[in-house]
Amino acid sequence: MTSYEQIFNSKQTIEESLSPEEAVAAIAVVTAIADSTIEQIDPASLAGILWEFEVFAEYSEDEIIEIVDELIVIAADESIGALFNAASQALSDDLVWDGFAAGIIILLDEEELVVPQQKQAYLKKLQEALELEDDEAQEIIQEVTAAFQEAEDEDYLDDEEDIPVENYSDKVYESPLGNFTVPIPVDAQQGGKIQTQEGVVGFSDDFGTLLRIDYYPIPPEQLEELDSTEKQEYLRSIMVERYVPQAILYNLSDAEIKHTEYQENATLGYYYALVDMPNGSTISQHENNGNITRLNAYRGLISFIKDDFLYIISSQRSFFNGDTPDSIEEEAENIKESILEFVETIEFT
Structure with missing residues (x-):
């Protein structure tokens, strides 16, 4: 230089x-x-x-x-x-x-x-x-x-592809990289859709369901360098410093991370974040004046490493008219549990 x-x-x-x-x-x-x-x-x-x-x-x-x-x-x-x-x-x-x-x-x-x-x-x-x-x-x-x-x-957005749920006769989605399969969690009768793009698959419907899997291959030599403490910091930095700012905060100026935690158990070590997203739901509503606005929502995200991949699994809870959020602690716990239940249906290969 x-x-x-x-x-x-x-x-x-x-x-x-x-x-x-x-x-x-x-x-x-x-x-x-x-x-x-x-x-x-x-x-x-x-x-x-x-x-x-x-x-x-x-x-x-x-x-x-x-x-x-x-x-x-x-x-x-x-x-x-x-x-x-x-x-x-x-x-x-x-x-x-x-x-x-x-x-x-x-x-x-x-x-x-x-x-x-x-x-x-x-x-x-x-x-x-x-x-x-x-x-x-x-x-x-x-x-x-x-x-x-x-x-x-x-x-x-240009690369994203919408795939009808009906295209999957066995109701199972398989990653193009072959690193996981998952039962499709949405129903065509409820407006279920599957959105795919390189390294991402999302499942949504007309009732506010949103489950998304982001996955990134990690070089084996990088994995070997991560001990338990470094792994926790790695997952935190990916979530808080990169993914949430780029995927959510950039598009929603009022969005804010409300809760974070790291959990390590016998089967999975993960970093979890809850993001408050005013007018950030994938579901919209018609106002009395004829305008269309997005509902408020909380988005929960869990990041973890499985085999040679980094995964970020996310889900949203939308607040329809009349819905009142519980405390941040309760909302964080409930959304986290729903994501973990979804993770349990994923078969990593």
């Missing part, structure tokens, strides 16, 4: 000046080089990222590739520091945020939707060089990650 001093402490310059748009692209190029090497940069991939920026709306992808190619040549012939200085000088005030966003996207781990710890030092240096306040930088980071999450959600 290129030394950050060669970028941010360089006094070198280039003869030609850059346009403001080229300055945004140059920051992306500089960041890509800092994160790897010049030889490893793929101009087409970089151009594909930049093409999503509004500032490049009038450019064709081929034109952006040409710009990236020219900027890479400048970095190779002059220096990466000289290219950054040219970008810093040419970046107009209204494009500073775009420049910082370009740097974030290059560094972002698209699966975790975070900038990895080892890359945050560079991002801080870039922030300081662009004279951005901490709150401004954080806002840009949040906007970038939100855009990636929205794109991921759209991909999920």
